[in-house]
Amino acid sequence: MSFVRLCFAIYEASSQFTKLYSKALHPFGITYPQYLVLLALWEKDGLTVKELGERLNLGTGTLTPMIKRMEANGWVKKKRSASDERKVSIFIQPKALEEKSAINQTISSEVRSCNIELAEYEQLMTQLKILRGKLQNWK
Template sequence: MGKEKPSKLEQQLCFEVYKASSNFAKLYAKTLEPYQLTFPQYLVLLALWEEDHLQSKDIGNRLELGIGTLNPIINRMMERGWLEKKQSMEDKRASIISLTEKAKNAEKEIELSIIKKITSCNILDVNAITLMSQLKELNAFLSKMEE
């Protein structure tokens, strides 16, 4: 028997990107579960591990998340002891978000858990550098189209 023709849906790049995003989120969610972190919360940690003591708006800009989406994430992380919030000295209307000692101490362990999970799934067999480059080009192109 001949191979079935792919459906219109299966021929769409946007559908494959959507599925990949969803599958990555699920993979990370399982890996982050022992830390009681969600994938978006992990992304906030990544931003702060790179540069601690940021305003909410700066975190939002880095993650391309609106404040309405970001604030509940930050609040939940504060409740669970990952983040602290203090009023900015420079701008009394702004808050500075900082890592707690718990978050600083967990960075290496979480990073190793994720590397272990990705390696065990053989994701690294894919040329990750080429894929990342192509996805960045695609996202830059799509962002320009929105303007």
């Protein structure tokens, strides 16, 4: 059995998902990476830039300008810690809460248009969690 093509298959699927999500998110004026920031903050608001970077596997050089654009567009707000000026937390703004349902409905609709059934979705999610766990244990 050859495992060499697994990375290519994952890369191709990821690329197609990025295209699908980018198309769905375009009407909201956000990019796919910005959507990932929103997903993380919808789960836990007030993450520090460092925590957000760790969660999304993005460096501050990528994350900082992205957050700056999101703040300028009213999606998030940065707040420097009073006790430690080096810590900057990111908070969801009302716009992000108001648009959450519409964004998620649009994403769901796009994914459903790919003919992914609920059972298949659940199976894929289970397999991806297992794969991610195995890859994390490799570190």
